[in-house]
Amino acid sequence: MSVSFENYLVVGISSRALFNLEKENEVFEKEGLDAYREYQIVHENDVLSPGSGFGLVKNLLNINKLAKRKLVEVIVMSRNSADTSLRIIHSLEHYDMDIGRMVLSGGEDISRYLSAFGVDLFLSCNENDVSNAIHAGFAAGMIYARDTKYNFPDHQIRIAFDADAVLFSAESEKIYQEHGLEAFTENEILNQDVALKKGPMASLLKSLSWLQNETKDLNVLRTAIVTARNKDTGVRVIKTLRAWNIVVDEVFFMQGAKKADVLACFGANIFFDDQDVHALPASDVVPSARVPYREGEM
Known part of the structure; x- marks a missing residue:
């Protein structure tokens, strides 16, 4: 009997976004595929450290436990081959992560498989895969691979978005x-009375709104917009959300001020922005992903 993903929030995440594979990636880039394959097989039983997206995934999966029903599906979508994947599988088992589905593309573009699983969000460190996913109409972000140990509550998921070229x-x-x-x-x-057009992350915000409604008694999810707009230009943002029938929990009109400090206080599990100038500094304090989107790509 086939499984439908229509009633889940589906997140596809690359192995490098989920685990810290920077040393392994360096081996691949400097020495090539054969050296990478040998390295992974030799270290097959070594547990990988958490990567930038680990905390987000852990908290998302915890929703299923708290709700006592499946609302979130996470799929590891990796360019690894089957032969180099056992270390990833062992690490998933070590951390007791309820992830059963994997895509192992053997170096091929992952984005072509997103529709098969009804992915609502795709996170990867590969800009080409992310750009292709956005071009195909999927919400996607290129997460910054960092060694930073992020601290945020493990009982609640907090997701923050930039406005223009992200939600809109x-x-x-x-x-x-x-x-x-x-x-x-x-x-x-x-x-201000004309709703903004939808951007690459609009569909994700809608899915998160659905998830909030399904878990409203548990209070496990909060959303925020952190935008360089000021209050006057922010009126259009508020009216657009109203037109979409979506409520965002917190909104910050920064008028060009640094976003990282607010994001740290908010305790974002992930922040999406279309510009390195905002997303990269933010990644020092919270997991962050760049949305490589420009008008005309969708």
Whole structure:
């Protein structure tokens, strides 16, 4: 009997986003595939350390335990071959992670398999796979692989988003880039009653809203928008969310101030932004992913 993923939040994550595989990746890049394969087989029984996406996945899977029913499905989607995957499997068992499904593409682009599993979010350290996923209409982020040990509550998931070119299209941001702040502000105030178009992460926010509703008595999930917009240009954001019938728990209109400090206080399990200038500093304090999206890709 086949399984449907329609009633789950489905997260696909690469092995390098889930575990710390930076040393192994260095072997691959410097010495090639054969050396990488030999290294993984020699270290097959060595447990991998948690990677940047580990805490998010752990907390997501914990929802199933708290709800006493399956609401979240996590799938490891790796460019590894079957022959080099046993270390990943052993590590999953070590951490008692309820992950049974894996995609082992043997070096091929992972994005082609996202539709087969109905993936709502794809996280990877491979920019090409992430860009292809976004181009195909999937919410995806290129997570920064860091050795940082992040500290956040293990009883609640907190997910933060930038606004333009992440939750919403890049249409307004393009005005800012081409014509400056004054033109951007004028456009947003003039069009505050016109809902912004959906961006690459809009579908994920909708799925998270569904998950919040399914677990409202458990209080296991909070969402936030952390945007460089100010309060005046933020009115359009609020009205757009209202038009989408989605409630975001916390919103921060930063007016260009540094986002990392707010994200640390919020305790984000992950933060999505389309620009390195914001996402990279944020990755020092919370797991962060860049959304390599520009208008016209979707």
